[in-house]
Amino acid sequence: MGERFCDINLRINGEDISARVEARKTLIDFLRDDFGLTGSHIGCEHGVCGACTVLIDGAAARGCLVLAVQCDGAKVDTIEGLSDSGVLIDLQDAFIRRNALQCGFCTPGMLITAQELLSRGGVPSRERIRDHISGNYCRCTGYHAIVDAIELTAKARESTRAGRDA
Amino acid sequence: MDSGLLASLGPVMTAMKLSPDQPSPLSALDRPNSYIGRSVPRPNLARLTQGRGQYVSDVVLPRMAHVAFVRSPHAHARIKTIDTAQAKNAPGVIAVVTGAELTKVITPWVGVLTHLKGIKSAPQHAIAVDRACWQGEAVCAVVARTRAQAEDGCALVNVDYEVLPAVTDAETALDPVTPVIHPALGDNLTFERTLSVGDPDHAFAAADAVVETTFVFGRHTGVTNESRAIVADWNPGEQRLTVYQGTQAPHMTQNLFAKHLGLEEHQVRVLTRDVGGSFGLKVHIYADEMATVALSKLLKRPVKFIADRFESFVTDIHARDHRIKAKIGVNRDGTITAFEIDDLTGIGPYSVYPRTSGIEANQVVSLVGGSYTCPNYRARARVVFQNKNVMCQYRAVGHPIATAVTEGLVELAATKIDMDPAELRRRNLFADDNYPATSAAGLKFEKLSHHASLDKILAMMDYGKLRAEQAELRACGIHRGIGLASFIEVTNPSAAFYGIGGARISSQDGATVRLDSAGAVFVHSGVTEQGQGAESVLAQCVATSFGVPIERVRVVTGDTDNTPYGGGTWASRAAGIGGEAAWQAGKALRQNVLAAAASILQADPKALDIRAGIIVDADTGRERMGLDEVARVVYFRPDTLPPGFQAEFVATRHYVPRQWPFAFTNGVQASYLEVDIRTGAIKLLRHWCVEDCGTVINPQLVDEQIRGGIVQGIGAALFEHCLYDEAGQFLNGNLMDYLVPMAPEMPDIEIDHVVTPTADSELGAKGCGEAGTAGAPAAVMNAVNDALRPLGAAPITTMPITPERVLGALLRA
Ligand code: FES
Ligand code: FES
Numbered sequence: 001m002g003e004r005f006c007d008i009n010l011r012i013n014g015e016d017i018s019a020r021v022e023a024r025k026t027l028i029d030f031l032r033d034d035f036g037l038t039g040s041h042i043g044c045e046h047g048v049c050g051a052c053t054v055l056i057d058g059a060a061a062r063g064c065l066v067l068a069v070q071c072d073g074a075k076v077d078t079i080e081g082l083s084d085s086g087v088l089i090d091l092q093d094a095f096i097r098r099n100a101l102q103c104g105f106c107t108p109g110m111l112i113t114a115q116e117l118l119s120r121g122g123v124p125s126r127e128r129i130r131d132h133i134s135g136n137y138c139r140c141t142g143y144h145a146i147v148d149a150i151e152l153t154a155k156a157r158e159s160t161r162a163g164r165d166a
Numbered sequence: 167m168d169s170g171l172l173a174s175l176g177p178v179m180t181a182m183k184l185s186p187d188q189p190s191p192l193s194a195l196d197r198p199n200s201y202i203g204r205s206v207p208r209p210n211l212a213r214l215t216q217g218r219g220q221y222v223s224d225v226v227l228p229r230m231a232h233v234a235f236v237r238s239p240h241a242h243a244r245i246k247t248i249d250t251a252q253a254k255n256a257p258g259v260i261a262v263v264t265g266a267e268l269t270k271v272i273t274p275w276v277g278v279l280t281h282l283k284g285i286k287s288a289p290q291h292a293i294a295v296d297r298a299c300w301q302g303e304a305v306c307a308v309v310a311r312t313r314a315q316a317e318d319g320c321a322l323v324n325v326d327y328e329v330l331p332a333v334t335d336a337e338t339a340l341d342p343v344t345p346v347i348h349p350a351l352g353d354n355l356t357f358e359r360t361l362s363v364g365d366p367d368h369a370f371a372a373a374d375a376v377v378e379t380t381f382v383f384g385r386h387t388g389v390t391n392e393s394r395a396i397v398a399d400w401n402p403g404e405q406r407l408t409v410y411q412g413t414q415a416p417h418m419t420q421n422l423f424a425k426h427l428g429l430e431e432h433q434v435r436v437l438t439r440d441v442g443g444s445f446g447l448k449v450h451i452y453a454d455e456m457a458t459v460a461l462s463k464l465l466k467r468p469v470k471f472i473a474d475r476f477e478s479f480v481t482d483i484h485a486r487d488h489r490i491k492a493k494i495g496v497n498r499d500g501t502i503t504a505f506e507i508d509d510l511t512g513i514g515p516y517s518v519y520p521r522t523s524g525i526e527a528n529q530v531v532s533l534v535g536g537s538y539t540c541p542n543y544r545a546r547a548r549v550v551f552q553n554k555n556v557m558c559q560y561r562a563v564g565h566p567i568a569t570a571v572t573e574g575l576v577e578l579a580a581t582k583i584d585m586d587p588a589e590l591r592r593r594n595l596f597a598d599d600n601y602p603a604t605s606a607a608g609l610k611f612e613k614l615s616h617h618a619s620l621d622k623i624l625a626m627m628d629y630g631k632l633r634a635e636q637a638e639l640r641a642c643g644i645h646r647g648i649g650l651a652s653f654i655e656v657t658n659p660s661a662a663f664y665g666i667g668g669a670r671i672s673s674q675d676g677a678t679v680r681l682d683s684a685g686a687v688f689v690h691s692g693v694t695e696q697g698q699g700a701e702s703v704l705a706q707c708v709a710t711s712f713g714v715p716i717e718r719v720r721v722v723t724g725d726t727d728n729t730p731y732g733g734g735t736w737a738s739r740a741a742g743i744g745g746e747a748a749w750q751a752g753k754a755l756r757q758n759v760l761a762a763a764a765s766i767l768q769a770d771p772k773a774l775d776i777r778a779g780i781i782v783d784a785d786t787g788r789e790r791m792g793l794d795e796v797a798r799v800v801y802f803r804p805d806t807l808p809p810g811f812q813a814e815f816v817a818t819r820h821y822v823p824r825q826w827p828f829a830f831t832n833g834v835q836a837s838y839l840e841v842d843i844r845t846g847a848i849k850l851l852r853h854w855c856v857e858d859c860g861t862v863i864n865p866q867l868v869d870e871q872i873r874g875g876i877v878q879g880i881g882a883a884l885f886e887h888c889l890y891d892e893a894g895q896f897l898n899g900n901l902m903d904y905l906v907p908m909a910p911e912m913p914d915i916e917i918d919h920v921v922t923p924t925a926d927s928e929l930g931a932k933g934c935g936e937a938g939t940a941g942a943p944a945a946v947m948n949a950v951n952d953a954l955r956p957l958g959a960a961p962i963t964t965m966p967i968t969p970e971r972v973l974g975a976l977l978r979a
Contacts, residue, residue, distance in 0.1 A: 048901035
């Protein structure tokens with residue numbers, strides 16, 4: 001069974017992990033089943049819904065399309081780690097105030113995807129926001145409130161930046 | 167209460183009626199620290215944004231095994247043999263179980279109800295026995311230590327099938343030459359309803375114009391982001407089954423599991439924590455869920471089943487798939503003289519348990535023409551069996567179909583007599599000042615606001631200006647369309663929906679409130695949270711009627727051991743029914759607590775009130791003592807209370823609508839879009855909705871329910887379609903090929919309200935969960951046709967309206 005399992009080292013939410021993992025196991029199953037990181041969700045397992053979005057070396061990626069073994073040596077951040085560190089707190093707060101989630105199943109993936117756009121700075125147009133989250137399926141909200149929450153956060157961050165620069 | 171007084175209070179005050187037990191002239195809305203009508207954020211959102219939800223997919227139990235199913239690749243096939251030997255020896259496999267073996271643990275069921283006269287169906291098994299009747303029906307279960315091992319095991323099960331002819335076309339399902347799917351039933355007819363009211367023949371004959379067309383609604387499905395998920399845990403030591411299930415109706419499934427496993431209801435506990443979307447899809451019981459509980463009983467250990475996305479497409483209920491021949495008669499002055507419909511719908515091989523698959527067609531018959539005074543109506547609906555996945559109730563059951571047919575006909579009639587479609591509606595909608603009223607189909611309306619809603623939406627969209635803009639752009643070759651759709655929605659159902667037909671589905675709901683020892687309140691409710699915000703609404707009701715800050719209210723739902731028996735969440739009932747029970751329970755607890763406070767303070771309980779968590783003098787608001795202090799004395803120093811006084815810090819109240827079978831709501835939607843006549847692409851520009859759900863408990867939650875619902879309706883109108891070939895093979899069962907609405911194609915949606923409370927409850931709240939889905943397809947369809955009409959295109963009455971269909975309509979121009 002030699003090739004069926006691989007030893008990998010990676011850093012998950014800032015914690016160094018060594019693990020023996022089945023070669024066919026996806027990153028999302030590895031995170032959820034082996035580490036109890038159930039904040040990242042599974043909506044389709046074929047790369048369309050975005051519920052499984054995590055950060056791999058700082059870039060948003062689909063946990064269902066990446067094998068755990070491919071993350072050997074990588075830095076993986078999930079919604080749990082990003083929440084604990086506080087980097088998303090204003091965006092999470094905007095989602096709450098704007099009721100930009102109903103069942104919440106899409107939310108972790110949506111937040112991570114939105115953060116990627118927001119981290120580029122500026123206040124993106126609503127159209128640009130809609131385009132950026134085009135790979136994240138939400139059945140509940142109709143997207144309007146999500147766009148509002150992201151826009152609100154962009155504006156708030158921009159005015160903080162302007163305040164700092166002034 | 168005095169209606170003269172109500173009128174004099176003006177629109178805000180009349181939005182909430184006085185509580186009869188309140189001598190104060192304040193309306194309930196104006197109770198100090200009232201949360202009714204306020205957009206308080208939902209208490210459960212923070213943890214969901216942090217990835218700390220507890221969905222069934224996340225549940226892990228000691229010794230838990232996973233089940234995967236071998237599913238029939240054929241739409242109809244006899245199962246000759248199932249060879250499980252190889253699978254049984256596969257790594258990690260615990261058991262391989264066929265349908266026949268599982269019948270020793272769980273009994274089959276038949277999805278019929280007595281109030282749908284003549285409805286019939288055949289016994290359905292948890293796992294197919296002898297015969298598979300649709301592609302995707304489970305024929306064998308493999309239980310293993312991991313899901314991957316269970317799937318590996320499935321690949322090793324060898325099933326020998328004899329392929330049988332598949333009945334797939336609803337149009338020919340009743341032909342004598344078509345094979346009968348269940349020979350014991352005699353034919354493929356599940357259910358038929360006919361209705362004739364007034365004199366439709368005469369009305370059509372006498373009409374100045376008659377318009378006839380056929381509407382076709384594509385079969386689509388719920389695509390909840392979290393698929394169906396269940397963990398069943400039979401504990402032989404306790405003789406108890408605990409089921410973690412993403413369901414809308416825990417008490418309903420408790421009953422079904424008990425009944426078919428041969429247990430008493432109290433031996434089953436159903437727990438529903440976070441649910442990743444429901445939309446009616448999770449209000450039914452599915453064969454693979456029954457199989458999972460049976461396997462747990464058989465194997466005496468927890469078993470988990472999560473439908474993967476492909477399984478979801480072939481087993482989650484589908485909906486709509488109706489073909490309706492429809493006709494409207496109209497006079498030149500705009501009077502609608504008659505409606506007629508002939509509906510045909512194919513529902514798969516079984517009527518779904520326990521609500522049946524006859525309800526959607528039944529609703530279509532009841533709802534067509536329901537916004538209009540027209541007294542002449544004829545309808546027929548036939549529901550037939552076929553070898554495709556089952557169809558059943560999905561968000562807004564029947565409404566999107568009935569609304570698209572009615573509103574489609576209305577706009578065609580307006581074109582025919584050359585009248586503005588808004589004006590034609592105005593001339594036929596039930597008048598706002600003439601209630602109660604009854605529709606031709608017999609629907610009883612307590613009070614609706616069609617005209618106020620229409621006026622409001624026309625003002626919101628600046629209808630006149632929009633028409634001018636449309637004309638101007640048309641001159642430059644830009645083709646935009648405006649579509650309207652008035653609608654009614656069934657909410658707050660009484661026992662008339664299911665109970666009278668013999669279904670053990672509660673129409674009543676209850677709330678138990680309890681004061682803890684530090685002055686906080688627990689609310690236990692029978693309705694469930696599906697993400698719509700039910701828990702917020704319950705907390706708002708109790709915080710207001712009892713009198714505490716909302717942060718001190720904790721809501722418990724989704725546990726059959728620990729909530730009052732209730733129906734759960736469906737048919738837009740959670741706020742209107744569950745909210746009213748919570749409101750009443752909060753009031754009852756207030757009386758109980760005031761009695762205790764009065765005995766401590768040696769005051770008259772009627773002279774006291776609870777405001778912001780403090781006992782105060784009712785007339786002056788002077789603070790007397792904190793709730794924590796009352797609780798301290800009652801719980802820890804009852805010896806200091808007067809002899810004979812016993813405090814009761816738990817109160818339970820129930821509510822079920824009694825005066826009206828349903829609390830009908832109404833509303834109107836409008837769509838503004840642009841059609842690219844070279845590509846057939848449709849760009850949605852704006853969408854509006856004015857809705858009247860009575861008292862609005864939480865405006866933000868109501869608006870977001872409507873927005874989400876509208877986008878689901880837009881999905882039906884433009885994208886979503888379960889495609890089958892003639893052999894009954896599902897062609898697009900994945901999220902790449904089945905299109906769901908994604909953010910870039912969706913418009914911003916503007917919402918406003920008219921408020922007409924129901925007098926059936928003190929709160930006056932009606933439901934709002936399905937209004938969006940009910941009206942959106944009609945509004946979009948009408949807008950597309952409005953854009954294409956000047957080009958001479960044939961009206962498009964087939965959904966989804968794909969670019970191909972748009973180009974086809976233009977070709978026929
Ligand atoms: S689960 Fe990965 S994209 Fe859907
Ligand atoms: S909130 Fe339910 S899927 Fe987005």
